[in-house]
Amino acid sequence: MVQTPYILSEIAGKGQGLVATRPIAKGELVLAEAPLFTQPLFGSNATILAALTNLSDANQRLYFSLANAWMGVHPPPLGIFKTNALPCGDHDESKGVAADTGGLFPLGSRFNSSCEPNITNYWDANGHQITFWAVRDIAEGEELCICYGTLLANRAERRAKLQSYFRFVCNCVACAREGAALKASDDRRVTISRLYDEIAGCESKPAVGIRKVKEALKLLEAENLPDSYGDFYYDALQFCISVADVRNAKAWARKAWEGYCVTCGPNSREAAKMKTYVQDPRAHPAFDLLPRKTLVGPD
Numbered sequence: 310m311v312q313t314p315y316i317l318s319e320i321a322g323k324g325q326g327l328v329a330t331r332p333i334a335k336g337e338l339v340l341a342e343a344p345l346f347t348q349p350l351f352g353s354n355a356t357i358l359a360a361l362t363n364l365s366d367a368n369q370r371l372y373f374s375l376a377n378a379w380m381g382v383h384p385p386p387l388g389i390f391k392t393n394a395l396p397c398g399d400h401d402e403s404k405g406v407a408a409d410t411g412g413l414f415p416l417g418s419r420f421n422s423s424c425e426p427n428i429t430n431y432w433d434a435n436g437h438q439i440t441f442w443a444v445r446d447i448a449e450g451e452e453l454c455i456c457y458g459t460l461l462a463n464r465a466e467r468r469a470k471l472q473s474y475f476r477f478v479c480n481c482v483a484c485a486r487e488g489a490a491l492k493a494s495d496d497r498r499v500t501i502s503r504l505y506d507e508i509a510g511c512e513s514k515p516a517v518g519i520r521k522v523k524e525a526l527k528l529l530e531a532e533n534l535p536d537s538y539g540d541f542y543y544d545a546l547q548f549c550i551s552v553a554d555v556r557n558a559k560a561w562a563r564k565a566w567e568g569y570c571v572t573c574g575p576n577s578r579e580a581a582k583m584k585t586y587v588q589d590p591r592a593h594p595a596f597d598l599l600p601r602k603t604l605v606g607p608d
C-alpha cells in the first residue's frame with residue numbers, strides 16, 4: 310500500500326494544515342485529488358448551494374467541516390468556497406494569469422500558504438484532478454505549504470492581498486523577516502517582477518533578454534523560489550531559438566523541462582512541450598526569425 314507522506318495536524322496560528330511524515334524528495338507527487346465540485350472562481354452563494362445539493366451527505370458534511378474565514382460576512386456556503394477554492398486552470402498572480410474556475414478539495418484545501426512554498430499546486434485538466442508537487446527536498450515534520458497569492462511582490466503587498474482574500478496576516482518564513490533581511494528580500498522580489506516584465510519586451514534583443522533571465526534566476530535562488538524557474542528557462546530557450554542558437558537552446562530546453570517536471574509533473578503539457586524542444590529546437594515557430602547569433606547557455 311502506498312503511504313501518504315503527510316498528516317493533517319493543528320498548526321499554531323493557522324488552524325489545521327498538512328505536515329510531512331517522512332522526507333519528501335524534490336519533484337515528488339505529494340497528492341493528487343479530484344474536486345468535490347468546481348465553480349466559477351467568483352461564483353455566488355446560489356450557484357454553490359446548487360452544486361452542494363449534488364453531493365452525497367458525507368461530502369456535504371466534509372464541505373461544511375472546511376475552514377471559513379468569512380464567518381459573519383458571507384453565508385457559510387460562499388464563505389467556505391472563498392476560503393478554500395483552488396484554481397482549476399493556469400493561474401499565476403505574479404504574472405497576471407488567472408484561472409476562471411475554482412475547485413474544493415477534501416485534503417488539498419487544507420494546505421496553508423507560504424511566500425516561500427515547498428509545494429506547488431497544478432491543475433491536471435486531462436485527469437480532472439489537482440496535483441501537488443514538492444519543489445524542493447522537504448524534511449520530516451516540515452509543514453507543506455502552497456502559495457495562495459503572489460510571490461513576486463514586497464511583504465506589504467503580499468500581506469495586503471492575503472488579508473483581503475483570505476483574512477489572515479501571513480507570518481511565513483519570508484514574511485517573518487525584519488530589518489535588513491526583509492529589505493533585501495523585498496528588493497529581490499520586486500526586481501524579479503520587474504525583470505519578468507522587461508524580459509517580455511526583449512523579443513528583438515535576445516542577448517539583453519538572456520542576461521536578464523540569468524539575473525532573475527540568481528535572485529530566485531537567493532529567495533529560495535525554485536517554482537518559477539521553468540518559465541524563466543523557457544524565456545531563455547525562446548531567445549536562443551529566435552537566433553537559431555541550437556546548442557544553447559537545447560541546454561535551456563532541458564532546464565525548462567526539468568523545471569516543469571518538478572512543478573507540474575513529468576506528464577504535464579508544459580513538460581511535454583519542453584521535451585519536444587530538447588529533441589529539436591527547430592520545431593519552435595520562432596526558430597531562426599532574427600539574425601543568427603550565439604548566445605549563452607545555463608550556468
Ligand SMILES: C[S@@+](CC[C@H](N)C(=O)[O-])C[C@H]1O[C@@H](n2cnc3c(N)ncnc32)[C@H](O)[C@@H]1O
Nearest residue numbers: 323324325376378392393418419421422475477
Ligand atoms: C484554505 S484554508 C487552509 C486550511 C485551514 N488552515 C484549515 O484549518 O482548514 C485557508 C485559511 O487557513 C489559514 N491560513 C493559511 N495560511 C496561513 C498562514 N500563512 N498564516 C496564518 N493563517 C493561514 C487562514 O485562516 C486562511 O483563511
